Amino acid sequence: MKESKTTGEILREEREKKGLLLRQVAAMLDIDTAILSKIERSERKATKEQIIKLAEILDLDKDNLLIQYLSEKILNEIKDEELGSKALKVAEQKMKYISKNKSGN
């Protein structure tokens, strides 16, 4: 019952569907093959720019991929924190408050 894929898993799946090699995609990103290998196995994080390029290369929805990516960055921030779950809820509350008071109201 696997609930959700990691960004890395998504990237690997799509790259393989397209029959592309790590070497080829890495070249398009202008990085070493080793890094892309690590990104796909969640051993390293991609940069935002790399995620955007990868969405283009692999025909993935850019916004969805970015949301995936950002949510992982958020979770990474609290993954070792006992209070992480509570902090996340508080962050959402604050976020709501911020949105409500955005410029334009």
Place this chain on the structure above:
Amino acid sequence: MKESKTTGEILREEREKKGLLLRQVAAMLDIDTAILSKIERSERKATKEQIIKLAEILDLDKDNLLIQYLSEKILNEIKDEELGSKALKVAEQKMKYISKNKSGN
């Protein structure tokens, strides 16, 4: 209609309530006064260790202060992101999934 205080605002308020000087609290934290000044004005982030020490020094609830602090770290991660709000929601979903499958079930 100020909804919530920043960690810095809380820290300054409590320090002043106790009649302590920046210099004094900074010394207890073993950092320069300048940094504490910046932390209280949200120009710099504290470290987790500093937050814990500050809770002790200022008699604040440690967990509450840490939750405040962590939620700010989360928001900081997405504050310039258009998709931040969506990413936050996805992070919560993933978090629920993770909790559900914690060791011990």
Place this chain on the structure above:
DNA sequence: TTATATTTGACAAATAATGTCAAATCATAA
């Protein structure tokens, strides 16, 4: 004023993120 507290900004040190490279491992076709 003078004294003390705080703030500011330039800079230094420490840490973390991002990358390269070469060798090891893996998969598979000859």
Place this chain on the structure above:
DNA sequence: TTATGATTTGACATTATTTGTCAAATATAA
């Protein structure tokens, strides 16, 4: 098998970010 190409691993280099110091500027108040 062995030979080839793909991927993985780990040591290391580079760069960016974080965390800190220091001294001068500014505020506060006696």
